[in-house]
Amino acid sequence: MSNNLTSTTDLKRTHRLEALDWLRGLLAISIMLYHFHLWQIYGLQSDSLLGRLGIYGVSMFFILSGLSMAVVYNGKMEDLNNWLTFFIKRAFRILPLLWLAVAAVTIISIFIKHESVSASKILLNITGAFGFIAPAEYLNTGAWSIGNELVYYSVTPLLILAYDRSRKLGNAVLAVCIAIGLAFSFFLLDPLIPISEQWKTYINPFNNLFLYVSGIALFYNTRKATYTPTLALIAITAGLSIFLLYPAHGDQISIVTGLSRIAFCTASLLVVYGFYSYRSQIPKLLSTPLEALGIATYGVYLLHPIVNSGITFSLKLLKVDISPYITIGISSVLSVAIALAVYRLLESPMMSLGKHLSSGPRPAPTRS
Template identity: 45%
Template sequence: MVPLSLPANRPRLGNLDYLRGLSATSIMIYHYTTWSTGELSAQSFLGRIGIYGVAIFYILSGLTLAYAYNNRLSFSKTSLGDFFKKRLFRILPLLWLATLLSIALSKKIPAIADILLNLSGLFGFFKWNTYFATGAWSIGNELVFYSLFPILLIGMNKNRYLQGIITFFILSCHILFTFRIINPNELLAKQWHLYTNPFNQIFFFYAGILLYKLFSNTILKKYTGIGIGLTGLCILLFYPSSTINVDLVTGINRVFFTLSCCLICLSFYKSQYLLPQLLDTWLAFLGRASYSIYLLHPIVYAVAKAFFKILSKHSFVLPEGLLLAVSIIATLFTSYFVHKYFEVRFIRIGAKSYLSKE
């Protein structure tokens, strides 16, 4: 969701960009399909990627941060200051843009306190279910995870007892939400404030850190890596569930779907896929622009739908499928320009202090 800008001497993990871009695009298509045809079955691939696409983002976030900062981050003022500056300049500007545009399109004036919580990113800590841009709840979660990342990484590196305590706490949270707190007999929409709680999602972020620590020195043979990825994909596609989406995030089902996301991420992390140049360029673009795709696609859809509505009032009735196609194309073009001329500008500002020390 939020691609990581790496220090100059840390080569980019291109395969993770592929997965990040594919996940963002899948979530976009999931939303567009849902808004056009209604709620999708939890047995469908899009219905499942709508839930676990975000989980994959979290795993990738933890993995890439651990890759970039392992043995480079300390509790010194300078080190932490550079880390948080870089992260905030990476994530907040686009969140501001998406939030303000979403408020404008809603034509409603929300509480000033809620606006300030969203623009500061603090809503993830205090009111994680109060957000204006569709999907921004996960960005609030990310900010919580970033605040904890130095403790998670440095604690893991320096003290095995602290590592054990952290792992036990995070795993316990995951188990409690999975088997106790979220009710499998009640619709997920009615429990959204529980599902979007950062402590219900933090295991995925931590799993990414663990994947790096456990497999950073592991070399997988080509077909072994592909096999791991296909195993994870098959679980995501074919593991049996009911048609109700709460069944995907509770009980033993969530254990298997969590495993599937980890296997998919591990496969992309450790396998070296040699793709044709055109496909490589396209997937790399989707990865770099994934944050824009994720946050801006609901806004693009709302604008496109309003335009189609105006045309229908003038006897130009267009098929729903055309709205879907136009929205996808417009989102990709918009995301390209926003990433290139908006996101990158702030990424460079956030990176100056860090890169000056390289």
């Protein structure tokens, strides 16, 4: 997920970082295609680009999330009222679509798959508490990352405050988080056991915390840097080269443990930094669809598994047998279209409401 899976569109009034939206949209599409390939054709392993992005697309979402929070809230966490504003806005950004997805999955489970869903599990998901209490108890495919995000949001004011007080202090916190992440990749995760059998360990919020904090660190450690398109393209090219050329084979556990973990996290940081530092315009023929994907990112991420279930069930009900590639194409287009509609009808109004509620009462105008 992160994800931050939310678009920088809601930040653009003060921070125009369209390139981050482009990256979010591309990552959401890659994760969607990874899942569709898994469900419709076969699972991808660690030697394929899509298999790698299926894992590290979410990692880059975490980095993007921390970076976006630092861009918007740096210097604004000294006041407890700003903490409350932050939490209200994040709740109205994340929870409404999560509720919709939880409702859809629950209906599909009960009425189509004829599987029971416990009330306690539903409660954990609609409150977002699963991320804190039981990270593996998520209902929606990929929603584990949303649980992780909510955990990271809970400490974001402290992380921002640490960096605002002293960059050395913030980087010391980052170093601790990196050490925790290395403990997972070198000791807590076994490279000889498939990742599916260690999934609960992998999705532990502490395993990916350093990625979120790295995003915050990226802002504070490069805020005075001079950004050039050339430097941005070098960073993106270097990151993508690692994703394409790094030698890794077999189960995806091989790319989240040991030295491979360091290599792919470095690649993820390079790609995010490259897009963050790219401040030039691109042709509208490219920017328009990429910005649309940026807006649709959160919806694409959470809703594409539901769309896949609906398409698969419909084809089975109608006894229609078509190529899995056609099914993937239909599901992909429909997922993006539904995500855009949901953004306009649900997400955007809820963000506006959250902003209104967090702004507090306004003083009444005085009469002259």
